[in-house]
Amino acid sequence: MPAGIDGRRPIREPGGVDPEPSVEPPVREYEYVLQCPCGTTLRAPTEDEIVEVSFAHLRAEHPDLAPTYGREHVLFMAVRLLKG
Ligand SMILES: [Zn+2]
Numbered sequence: 001m002p003a004g005i006d007g008r009r010p011i012r013e014p015g016g017v018d019p020e021p022s023v024e025p026p027v028r029e030y031e032y033v034l035q036c037p038c039g040t041t042l043r044a045p046t047e048d049e050i051v052e053v054s055f056a057h058l059r060a061e062h063p064d065l066a067p068t069y070g071r072e073h074v075l076f077m078a079v080r081l082l083k084g
Pocket of ligand 1: 036037040057
């Protein structure tokens with residue numbers, strides 16, 4: 001048995017071709033949705049933005065609550081939904 005043949009295939013094909021599939025997987029788009037107890041639904045495409053949007057909402061509508069919420073609270077309450 002020649003050396004180097006052990007049943008495992010190399011990840012990269014010879015010739016330096018990137019091991020990317022020729023057909024790209026569909027881009028999954030998510031959005032973050034946070035249902036505020038006041039009934040407002042906040043949406044944003046990224047974690048950072050849902051945090052910003054939520055803080056803006058808190059400061060505008062619930063200034064008494066705003067200081068008690070941190071990024072982790074927002075992300076804990078937010079759900080990530082698949083768009084589409
Ligand atoms: Zn609210």
